[in-house]
Amino acid sequence: MYARVARWEGVDAETLEQTAAGIRDDAESGPPEGVPAKEFLLLSDAANGRTMAIALFETEDDYRQGDETLNSMSPPGGGMGQRVGVDQYKVEVHAHA
Secondary structure (H helix, E strand, O other): OEEEEEEEEOOOHHHHHHHHHHHHHHHOOOOOOOOOOOEEEEEEEHHHOEEEEEEEEOOHHHHHHHHHHHHHOOOOOHHHOEEEEEEEEEOOOOOOO
16 A cells, blocks of 8 residues: 655645535545545644645555646645645555554
């Protein structure tokens, strides 16, 4: 399994809440076309203006396709700050409580 981790800084708390609500609504119908992610997490630190989006992919090919699609999309604008990085990780352990 592979993880795509995108990070933003300079996030406005109110805009983050609105954006997260929109993502929650959209997630009910599954990931965007061209993003074969199996799981998605949006982590926030509103007090420090930071957020992190983590998408999990079964295979490296799925990761590449999802990364290409997500990179072609316009990042959220306005109060979502500046995207400061996108990194790839191999998931070594994926445990559920």
